[in-house]
Amino acid sequence: MTFQLEKVNSFKQIFSLTSSLISSFDGCGGVELLQDAGNETIFFTLSKWESEAHLNAYRSSVLFQTTWAKVKPLFSEKAEAWTLNSTN
Structure with missing residues (x-):
């Protein structure tokens, strides 16, 4: 995620x-x-999530939606997300 410089502290908070x-x-x-x-x-x-179903449940939650509504206006560029698998 890339933030507007003046919004970095807001994001950290x-x-x-x-x-x-x-x-x-x-x-x-x-x-x-x-x-x-x-x-x-x-x-x-x-x-780290136990399963993709757990991650999707979080993404559909009120917690995610309210947090995202606060964070999204702070970006200077479109956010990217990846789902990764451990190779260990």
Whole structure:
């Protein structure tokens, strides 16, 4: 996610307030915030889910919808998301 520079602190605050709620969502094994080493406006959230069904339930939840409504206006570029599999 790429944010407007002046909105970075707002995003960090939103994440701080919601990360424990996301982590405690059914099927979530935790969520982490990562920031690009070379560009302070680029962030990644890394969350681990028991299954795609759990992730989809979160994406359909009021928690996701209300959080997304707060975060989306802070972007400077369209957000991207990936679903990844561990190779370990």
